[in-house]
Amino acid sequence: MKKKILIxxxxxxxxLLCACNMGNTPTKKVESFLNKYKTLDSTVIEQMENMIxxxxxxxxxxxxxxxxxxxxxxxxxxxxxxxxxxxxxKAVVTAEIxxxxxxxxxxxxxxxxxxxxxxxxxxxxxxxxxxFVEYRIKNLKNTTDRVxxxxxxxxxxxxxKWIIDDIDDTTRLKIHGLYEY
Numbered sequence: 290m291k292k293k294i295l296i297x298x299x300x301x302x303x304x305l306l307c308a309c310n311m312g313n314t315p316t317k318k319v320e321s322f323l324n325k326y327k328t329l330d331s332t333v334i335e336q337m338e339n340m341i342x343x344x345x346x347x348x349x350x351x352x353x354x355x356x357x358x359x360x361x362x363x364x365x366x367x368x369x370x371x372x373x374x375x376x377x378x379k380a381v382v383t384a385e386i387x388x389x390x391x392x393x394x395x396x397x398x399x400x401x402x403x404x405x406x407x408x409x410x411x412x413x414x415x416x417x418x419x420x421f422v423e424y425r426i427k428n429l430k431n432t433t434d435r436v437x438x439x440x441x442x443x444x445x446x447x448x449x450k451w452i453i454d455d456i457d458d459t460t461r462l463k464i465h466g467l468y469e470y
Contacts, residue, residue, distance in 0.1 A: 315380035315444045316373045318451045322442070323384065326363040326464065333363065346422050358429040362389050362466055371439070378446040383439060390436040391429055391466035398425040436470065438463040 312321075325333050337359055341352050365388070372383040402409060402421050409424070411417040440463055443454040462468040 313449075313451055314373075315375060315382045315442075315451050316370050318444060318453055319370065319382040319384055319442045320368075322453055323366065323368050323386070326366055329360060329363060334360075346418060347426075348419060351419070351422055351426055354423075354426045354430065358391075358426060359465070361430065362391065363464075365389065366464070380444040380446070380451065382442045382444065384442065385437055385439050386463065387435050387437045388464065388466040389429075389432050390434040391432065392436070392469060393434055394428050394432040395425060395467070398428045436466060438468055438470075440464075 324330075337356065341347070341356055341359075344352065344355075347355060366386060368384050368386045370382060370384050372381075374381045398421075402424070406417075409417050409420045411420055440460050442456070442460075444451045445454055446452075459468065
């Protein structure tokens with residue numbers, strides 16, 4: 290009986306150790322990172338809110354509307370891991386993401402504004418700008434066009450754990466659908 294319990298304990302311990310390490314691969318770390326956007330993780334929302342709070346062109350209603358557009362962008366983000374290359378304590382995971390094409394939407398809004406300035410009349414330039422920002426955000430919220438981007442995530446193994454290196458502005462723009470293609 291003691292022998293069976295010992296064997297069961299060894300098998301169970303081995304299984305648990307393997308299960309714990311399964312989440313510690315470069316690919317799993319990137320999947321976890323992207324899923325934080327999809328699930329509107331509190332860290333992602335906090336960063337988004339901090340970014341929006343510094344914007345001086347939007348009023349409070351505009352900030353709420355823009356926040357809603359970004360949340361939709363995050364939740365509807367899709368991705369496919371294309372490759373993983375490990376070289377010692379460094380790794381590169383290549384992912385293809387698909388997001389709403391906010392870059393195209395912003396360009397379309399800007400062209401419309403340039404060709405229809407009379408529709409954005411206001412008493413001051415600031416009021417005109419605010420009306421345009423409201424128009425642009427409305428278009429972002431309603432955009433259905435999507436775009437695919439390829440992102441290479443770099444990771445470093447520290448104390449036997451894979452950690453995603455700081456992402457650059459290009460990666461952020463791609464996740465937000467704002468990268469100029």
